[in-house]
Amino acid sequence: MSAHVRKVEKEKVCVIGSGNWGSAIARIAALNTKKNPDMFVKDVTVYVYEEQVQGRPLSAIINETHENPKYLPGIQLGQNVVAEPDLLKAIEGATALVFVLPHQFLPSVLKAMRGHVSHLTRAVSLIKGVEVEGAKISTFPTVISSVLGIPCSALSGANIANEVAEDKFCESTLGVPPAPMTTPPDEDAQLHAFSESHLWHRLFQTDTFRIRVVQDVEGVCLCGGLKNVIALAAGFSDGLGWGSNSKAAIMRIGLLELKDFCLEFFPSTRASTFLEESCGVADIMTSCLSGRNRLIAELMVKTGKSFRELETENLNGQKLQGPQTAQELHTFLTARGDNVRRPGGYPLLEAVWRICYEGMRPEKLIDGL
């Protein structure tokens, strides 16, 4: 299981998920496996949840046209992207698993994979969101890692799939597990941590898609998972006609509450992941500038409608992430009760929840800040 052993074998990549972001990242991965034949098997397998598109199976269309017409139309994925609708065939022999599917499908996929994944395999999660059950929040790398018994990293950043697919300049943050602390230092362990960082960095980095590595898997996941609550707050500010000063203040306060929340409940996270990295400050900027959480919040103020009405009218029945996350955080903080250490709690997170679920007037957003 040493880094050396993994290095001599070529890495065989499987992308699990073929939606918008999955297709964009499969294209990036396929560029890099082709460019680094010493390190990677050229073909990148993509597990496709099969569906009929224009009367034909999506996997067949991808394998014939090298394009995903449903989720990433107009973009050539590369001839070495191979779609496979059978999960166990897709992961056969894979040493590098890229999880990029909607989170609600993860439990069934993991269940099916159990026992079919070698301990030499490494995983990285690009899944958005976090898993909340009452007073417990889990990140998806933790879930993947515990079910499959392999290390799992995380990739998240200010990344809109279509912009990445068009090779527009952007950054992303790779969170890798820290090297295990041993005394005296365990050389194998260090090589191993280096190897994870090396593997994913080589698989994802391009001239325009820039990867920075931090040893903070949970911090990388949490910011992307919780940011939409801040995007709602920014949208309320826009809807109220407040200026860019107010909006910048709300973004700043939101960033700090998010950081403090994560540092309080996830001791392994680092403040710098939120304050300095793409997955933190930059992703919050993007989400507060564009994106549908910001938009729906603006419309809530301007029309007086609830987010549920606006979901129905504007999102074809899809659910908005922000209100759901605000509810989960509220449940979590309520369940924790007096154990919340931060003086004053998390007033912005709580105000967003009150506006979404208790009809609080958006003007009151700043009252408790």
Add this chain to the structure above:
Amino acid sequence: MSAHVRKVEKEKVCVIGSGNWGSAIARIAALNTKKNPDMFVKDVTVYVYEEQVQGRPLSAIINETHENPKYLPGIQLGQNVVAEPDLLKAIEGATALVFVLPHQFLPSVLKAMRGHVSHLTRAVSLIKGVEVEGAKISTFPTVISSVLGIPCSALSGANIANEVAEDKFCESTLGVPPAPMTTPPDEDAQLHAFSESHLWHRLFQTDTFRIRVVQDVEGVCLCGGLKNVIALAAGFSDGLGWGSNSKAAIMRIGLLELKDFCLEFFPSTRASTFLEESCGVADIMTSCLSGRNRLIAELMVKTGKSFRELETENLNGQKLQGPQTAQELHTFLTARGDNVRRPGGYPLLEAVWRICYEGMRPEKLIDGL
């Protein structure tokens, strides 16, 4: 000179400068002196650089209408704002000086004030920018402090004067000098530092204009002084039609270069001032979302014109701050030469300079990042 002695006397406030920001802050100060009669003399004197407006002296108009029709039209400043065109009369007996004038007028104003300011007086600078001479950068509080021999704080944030004047929610950062380190702790010194923070906080904080205090005068000044270089980079990104991911990446990189630059050359500054405070991350957000530096940079890309042509066409001959600051930083870094410690230097700051002054194509902005 103890804090106690200063506390029993009432603070007499003089605002030096009556432009857009000066008028907005005089209004805030006058609200607070009225509200805190135990601490402040009610009237706030404003030193007005006299000019004729609609055929009458500006100071007379302000004293009659309580409005500054030239620089902040439509806003009532308060009946207790008293305009005074004679500098020495304006500062007579003042214990709290608020410097908020264009930086080019500071030397002559300070020269005239010399010898007329008691050592009990305290100052705060709201002046934008920094003073650069070759390999030397000074902040204005340092200049004020050294000429007048009194401590000087700084106030800066994501603050647009008109939005502050309309009581829209925003935040600002107050940087106060740290309490002098003595062993054993000098109680007077501690009271004194408290007193500075207390004085300015009480003078400026309102329900909608929220002040956070940090012990980092230079950090507060530097971010506001240098941010326009980042706003230019964001404007180039907008002009090129890059998406919000690219822009967020450029803002993030800009914020970090600015922080690293200041930590390298101003050892008293703190990273958190840049990463967590309104004068840092929030002011960079605002400047990259709105403001004329961003706009002119976007137009440079879209029209192919130089910033000088666009200044003439769009700014009535006024000078744009960003290119001038980029030039000053370039001169400074060149003069420092090999002494620049940061690996790779400051590629974004340097790229902005090259685009402005050496005709580098804006597309190349990200090449060295």
